[in-house]
Amino acid sequence: MHLALFIIFGAVCIGAAINLLVQKHPINSALSLIVVMGSLALLYLLLGAEFVAAVQVIVYAGAVMVLFVFVIMLLNAGEEERTPHGSRVAIMLGVPGLIVGLGIGVYVVARYAGLDRIAIGGPAILNGTEGFGNPRAVAQLLFRDYLLPFEVTSILILIAILGAVVLARREE
C-alpha cells in the first residue's frame, strides 16, 4: 500500500517537475509547481510527518505559490522569449547537471543498498512510537530545544516583510 502510493505520487511529482521545465508560459510552470508541492505533502504524510505535510500545503502550496501567481499576473508575464545567443553556456551545463544529479541518485542506491531492508512507514510507525511527527511532538521539540532559533526566524520574517515592502514600493 505504502509502496503503491509512493510510486503513484512520486511519478506525479517527477512528471510535474519535468512539465515545469518544458512549459514556456510561467503560469503553467507555477501550476506544475503547485502539483509538485501537493504530491510532496502526500509523501510527507506517508513518512509520518503530519505537521510538515500540513505546513507544506498551507505555506508552500498556499502562500508562496499565491505570491508567485500574483506576481506573474501583475507583471503580465508572457511566453518566454528565446534570445538567439547568450544561453549557450546554460544549455551546455544543463544536461551535465541533470546527469550529475541522476548519477548521485544511482550512487546513493549503490552505497546504501544495505539500507533497503530498513523500510519506512507501515508498522514501524504504528507500533511503539505512536504520534511520531504530529504537531504535538514537533511543537514540544520546537518550543523547548529550538526556542531561540524559532524566535530568530520571526525576526527574519519581519525583516523580509519590511524588505519586500521597501523594494516593491513605487518611488515617487
Next chain:
Amino acid sequence: MVPLSYYLILSGILFACGVTGFLIKRNIITIFMSIELMLNAVNLTFVAFAAELRMLSGHVFVFFVMVVAAAEAAVGLAIIISVFRTRETLNVDRVNLLKL
C-alpha cells in the same frame, strides 16, 4: 514499506530538475520557481532521514527551511517587481548591465 533509497532517488531527481530549470530557463520567475523546487527536494531528504533515523529534529529543520524559503520568496519577488519596473523585461539575458 518503502526503502529509504527510493525517497533519496526521488529527491535527487527533483533536485536535478530544479538545477536544469535554473540553468536553461530564461524567464526570471521560472528560474525562481526552480529554486523553490530544489528547496523542496532537500526538504524531502530531511523528512525521509527523520523517519528513517526516528529523529524529530529533521521535521524542525524542514520547518526552518520553509520559513527561510517563504522569506526568500517575498524578498525575491519584490526584487523581480523592481527589476521589471526599471528594465521592462523578465528575460535574464536582457538584464546584462554588468556584462562586458
